[in-house]
Amino acid sequence: xxxxxxxxxxxxxxxxxxxxxxxxxxxxxxxxxxxxxxxxxxxxxxxxxxxxxxxxxxxxxxxxxxxxxxxxxxxxxxxxxxxxxxxxxxxxxxxxxxxxxxxxxxxxxxxxxxxxxxxxxxxxxxxxxxxxxxxxxxxxxxxxxxxxxxxxxxxxxxxxxxxxxxxxxxxxxxxxxxxxxxxxxxxxxxxxxxxxxxxxxxxxxxxxxxxxxxxxxxxxxxxxxxxxxxxxxxxxxxxxxxxxxxxxxxxxxxxxxxxxxxxxxxxxxxxxxxxxxxxxxxxxxxxxxxxxxxxxxxxxxxxxxxxxxxxxxxxxxxxxxxxxxxxxxxxxxxxxxxxxxxxxxxxxxxxxxxxxxxxxxxxxxxxxxxxxxxxxxxxxxxxxxxxxxxxxxxxxxxxxxxxxxxxxxxxxxxxxxxxxxxxxxxxxxxxxxxxxxxxxxxxxxxxxxxxxxxxxxxxxxxxxxxxxxxxxxxxxxxxxxxxxxxxxxxxxxxxxxxxxxxxxxxxxxxxxxxx
Numbered sequence: 001x002x003x004x005x006x007x008x009x010x011x012x013x014x015x016x017x018x019x020x021x022x023x024x025x026x027x028x029x030x031x032x033x034x035x036x037x038x039x040x041x042x043x044x045x046x047x048x049x050x051x052x053x054x055x056x057x058x059x060x061x062x063x064x065x066x067x068x069x070x071x072x073x074x075x076x077x078x079x080x081x082x083x084x085x086x087x088x089x090x091x092x093x094x095x096x097x098x099x100x101x102x103x104x105x106x107x108x109x110x111x112x113x114x115x116x117x118x119x120x121x122x123x124x125x126x127x128x129x130x131x132x133x134x135x136x137x138x139x140x141x142x143x144x145x146x147x148x149x150x151x152x153x154x155x156x157x158x159x160x161x162x163x164x165x166x167x168x169x170x171x172x173x174x175x176x177x178x179x180x181x182x183x184x185x186x187x188x189x190x191x192x193x194x195x196x197x198x199x200x201x202x203x204x205x206x207x208x209x210x211x212x213x214x215x216x217x218x219x220x221x222x223x224x225x226x227x228x229x230x231x232x233x234x235x236x237x238x239x240x241x242x243x244x245x246x247x248x249x250x251x252x253x254x255x256x257x258x259x260x261x262x263x264x265x266x267x268x269x270x271x272x273x274x275x276x277x278x279x280x281x282x283x284x285x286x287x288x289x290x291x292x293x294x295x296x297x298x299x300x301x302x303x304x305x306x307x308x309x310x311x312x313x314x315x316x317x318x319x320x321x322x323x324x325x326x327x328x329x330x331x332x333x334x335x336x337x338x339x340x341x342x343x344x345x346x347x348x349x350x351x352x353x354x355x356x357x358x359x360x361x362x363x364x365x366x367x368x369x370x371x372x373x374x375x376x377x378x379x380x381x382x383x384x385x386x387x388x389x390x391x392x393x394x395x396x397x398x399x400x401x402x403x404x405x406x407x408x409x410x411x412x413x414x415x416x417x418x419x420x421x422x423x424x425x426x427x428x429x430x431x432x433x434x435x436x437x438x439x440x441x442x443x444x445x446x447x448x449x450x451x452x453x454x455x456x457x458x459x460x461x462x463x464x465x466x467x468x469x470x471x472x473x474x475x476x477x478x479x480x481x482x483x484x485x486x487x488x489x490x491x492x493x494x495x496x497x498x499x500x501x502x503x504x505x506x507x508x509x510x511x512x513x514x515x
Contacts (some may be wrong), residue, residue: 047190077189136271
């Protein structure tokens with residue numbers, strides 16, 4: 001299976017293609033398109049691409065997604081394009097580019113209010129340095145400020161920042177892919193732009209072959225493809241990692257300018273390097289938060305590790321065998337706990353009960369907002385694979401660090417790595433196969449997400465028992481204890497869950513066994 005770092009790198013690279021393609025817009029507009037018709041260009045960039053996506057996906061919004069798509073389409077497309085064009089006309093390109101580079105800082109601020117996320121000093125510092133770097137590259141002695149232009153530039157940037165945060169907040173409806181979401185928003189944006197274009201510009205008097213090529217590029221790579229990749233990335237990456245990628249837009253514009261004969265002085269080269277370092281740095285945790293690998297055999301004490309800060313931990317499936325013991329272990333270590341279940345238990349110190357149906361995505365997101373981590377410990381009787389997978393996906397789209405307590409069926413059989421435990425009758429009798437298959441499907445859903453998650457597969461036997469605080473840790477193969485059994489108590493499994501939350505390891509898939 002693909003490693004966590006490889007998955008994240010691939011997601012970042014694909015997402016980065018979006019702002020990179022937007023960096024070509026200025027050159028395409030000035031070199032290929034008829035002058036004096038920016039709204040017409042924006043209209044052709046949005047509406048045909050949106051209608052094409054709708055025709056291809058054949059999916060329309062339902063329920064409250066009609067107004068959500070309208071809001072997102074207006075913020076990300078309909079308002080953004082004309083405001084940026086106003087800024088481009090009234091400000092030098094360098095000033096407009098620097099204003100757009102402020103977006104990561106605006107996203108960080110909005111994330112506090114909307115997502116209840118708390119960007120670290122690492123994120124804030126590199127966000128400021130990214131703006132400084134872009135400013136060094138694109139600002140020159142001829143830069144001038146125009147009040148209307150500045151307000152338009154900040155308005156467009158703030159609108160898209162709000163769109164990024166709301167896209168992260170609302171996620172996507174079940175069964176809706178990123179192309180569908182992009183199609184909805186491009187169509188809405190195009191419909192917003194249509195009356196503006198008719199009222200203030202109209203069509204150019206003539207459109208030659210070069211202009212056709214420019215419009216096709218803006219509508220395809222600069223429109224449908226880039227926004228599909230962008231919304232896919234927003235869903236998978238934390239906002240602190242996705243938002244700074246917009247710095248690529250002015251940087252790519254600079255590179256294109258170099259190809260057209262422009263040059264960089266030493267100060268501009270320094271700014272370019274600083275902005276590039278900023279967008280790369282936020283893809284990794286701060287040095288003092290770097291994850292450490294654990295040894296294969298470990299012992300846990302009765303309290304959290306020295307120096308580990310108190311966490312707000314949400315437990316989904318709080319009244320179950322595993323969830324209830326995770327809550328006991330978490331509160332014993334001094335953490336704040338949100339107990340999420342359909343019928344929450346009575347409130348106890350450090351535990352806040354939430355009555356939440358895990359199939360209600362909006363209610364689930366509301367309950368998770370502001371949590372530092374979430375433990376998914378869901379079980380259904382009879383097994384409901386669609387419910388389990390849907391709830392897991394809904395949690396992962398929040399970007400919150402997650403530990404998923406799954407099933408042993410996802411592990412490789414000891415002595416036969418090609419055979420999954422789910423398919424091994426020695427460990428999984430016929431009547432348990434649906435449960436094992438649901439666990440495998442849950443892991444596959446996790447693997448679709450490049451965020452911060454760990455799938456903790458218990459051994460073959462899991463039951464209530466004694467808390468010893470001792471267990472042996474492995475990765476993708478079923479472990480057995482010294483007595484030959486593959487087992488652990490639910491209490492010691494909870495110890496392993498909290499150890500992973502307090503000091504995350506490097507592996508996406510882990511397992512434990514009694515030691």
